[in-house]
Amino acid sequence: MPPVSEEIRKKRFNCPTCGEPLDPVDLLRPAGLGGGTLCPKCLDRVVVSFPYSKIVVVISLVLAIGAMLVMRVRSVPWFLVGTVVLWVPISLWLNVYSTRFKNPVLKKWEPRKRKTFFEWLHERDQIRAPEIGDAKKEP
Numbered sequence: 001m002p003p004v005s006e007e008i009r010k011k012r013f014n015c016p017t018c019g020e021p022l023d024p025v026d027l028l029r030p031a032g033l034g035g036g037t038l039c040p041k042c043l044d045r046v047v048v049s050f051p052y053s054k055i056v057v058v059i060s061l062v063l064a065i066g067a068m069l070v071m072r073v074r075s076v077p078w079f080l081v082g083t084v085v086l087w088v089p090i091s092l093w094l095n096v097y098s099t100r101f102k103n104p105v106l107k108k109w110e111p112r113k114r115k116t117f118f119e120w121l122h123e124r125d126q127i128r129a130p131e132i133g134d135a136k137k138e139p
């Protein structure tokens with residue numbers, strides 16, 4: 001796998017708010033990667049939008065499940081955990097890989113009305129976690 005940061009670093013962006021050309025390394029990250037990024041010029045909050053993010057989610061899920069099958073993971077909880085653990089880095093890498101074909105764009109950050117897919121997945125897992133033991137009892 002090529003280093004993610006190297007791939008991203010080659011891309012050039014324009015700030016959606018002030019139009020300034022931005023180098024991704026100049027983006028400010030006040031609250032870590034999860035907290036979004038700030039334009040260093042106008043301090044507006046921006047996010048990098050990958051061109052094929054929806055396809056990537058599907059392909060990376062298939063790859064993660066495929067890897068679990070190849071590794072012959074038989075335990076249901078470990079299968080689920082392993083799939084999610086692989087899913088996230090695979091999708092990150094595929095998103096970066098997809099930028100070879102189409103450049104990502106910077107978009108204005110908006111307060112989310114909907115949760116991101118991974119947040120949804122994460123919370124769903126937390127809710128479901130106690131039920132994993134029950135899953136074994138099913139007929």
Ligand SMILES: [Zn+2]
Pocket residue numbers: 015016017018019020039040041042043044
């Ligand atoms: Zn700006």
